[in-house]
Amino acid sequence: MTVLVVTNDFPPRQGGIETFVRSLCGELPAGDLIVLTASMPGDTQYDAALPFRVIRDRSGMLLPTPRVTRYAVNVVRRFGVDRVVFGAAAPLGLMGSALRRAGVRRIVAMTHGHETWWAGVPGARQALRRIGDAADTVTTVSSWCATRIAPVLSDQAVSRMRRLTPGVDTTRFFPGCGGDEVRKGLGIGDRPVVVCVSRLVARKGQDTLIRAWPRVLAAVPDAVLLLVGGGPDRDRLESLAAGHESIRFTGAVPWEEIPPYVDAADVFAMPCRTRRFGFEPEALGIVALEAAATGKPVVIGDSGGAGDTVRHGETGYLVDPYNPPATAVRVIELLTDPGKARAMGAAGREWVAAEWTWARSGAVLRELLDL
Structure with a gap:
């Protein structure tokens, strides 16, 4: 069993989604985990200290273009990936169908705040529906996000939605921590x-x-x-x-x-x-x-x-x-x-x-x- 996390939101870039994705990676078996992400300053040194494999695309931002999709499919086939997590469903989740055809058995598409914007815009709304249909599960970080995203998904995708929230490291944040x-x-x-x-x-x-x-x-x-x-x-x-x-x-x-x-x-x-x-x-x-x-x-x-x-x-x-x-x-x-x-x-x-x-x-x- 090999899990591939496909994301633009990954350190050394800092931000809430980056912390979310990186922390969840720490909860998965390191020996069976690969992260496919974009290139960014300082990434070589950062990746060298991680317990799992990171593959950096040459671009500074992954988009579901034919080239990036082919690259992701090659990673799936090369490493025998059968599970995929999209760190942010939109737009990378549009690659879901292609990865499914390449042999991926389960797909989890995580949504954050920006997918609620997609849910309100014609064209983007239809794309979000395609992402939901290609995934086994669409996750949401809050009840409000769920209410905004659910109306644009198919009934089947809505029935498979789950809440997946970030956590807090209480060993870092505690009374008297400095x-x-x-x-x-x-x-x-x-x-x-x-x-x-x-x-x-x-x-x-x-x-x-x-x-x-x-x-x-x-x-x-x-x-x-x-x-x-x-x-x-x-x-x-x-x-x-x-x-x-x-x-x-x-x-x-x-x-x-x-x-x-x-x-x-x-x-x-x-x-x-x-x-x-x-x-x-x-x-x-x-x-x-x-x-x-x-x-x-x-x-x-x-x-x-x-x-x-x-x-x-x-x-x-x-x-x-x-x-x-x-x-x-x-x-x-x-x-x-x-x-x-x-x-x-x-x-x-x-x-x-x-x-x-x-x-x-x-x-x-x-x-x-x-x-």
Whole structure:
């Protein structure tokens, strides 16, 4: 039994889907696993340290072109592959029928947020239906994604859909995983801290936090807002935050150094939102679960599948991401009631440890592949 994972989303490139795919690879038998992915800077050194085989196409992005399809078929035949996972169903899942003819017995097509966009666009909608028909299972990361994708699939494909969520590494994200050192390094000390860890893009809602911040300061004058990450929206956000010493930008932080920044928070907040007429939602938002695993109460924007990452009123709050005053109310509530914040953080960690583990996700994938 040989499993082939076909994906564009793989390290050393960083991102949520890349982490998802790489972590799931770690839950599959390394000796029977091959990853077919694109070329990218630093890949040779990265691949050399992996316990499984990685094959890099010469292109910087895999597309289901005739050439790439032939290449994938050759890999299937050369290594006797009988199981395939598409790390992101669209568009690579369009190769499913060709790989099936080459001898593949089971196909799992994973969907994330961008497939919901495909589900709403003529032409792309029909392509997504073809992907579903070629796969044994189409997986979704959240209940919201499932409701958006299911209407464009055939009845047979819908009946085979399964939920496959990312997990949280609770050995990396846990209370006390380095937050004190981050606070010391930034000169924050014991001040109340709100942390947002995310790329600086409009969808993540850092500007909502900045607009809410004067209200927060009126109630908690020594509070600090720590925006962790880099991205194209940084200049606009820094202009919006001008004059506020209490709003700090860290810039980009390597993935392996993220947990201490989350641990530095008293409250984790990311008022993510849906943009571009519904075509740019938050599919899930694993960072909220990582914050919960670190024992932090979370304040999360009501966008797409983000609601799956918080138990409203128990592990944190779901807020209107277009309403800075309402966001400020929840942040203030948690900063001024440390007992409630600690209780929500403890409930969040318990929930994540029980239901959001990579071992659980890996077990689902192995079942779907009939391993």
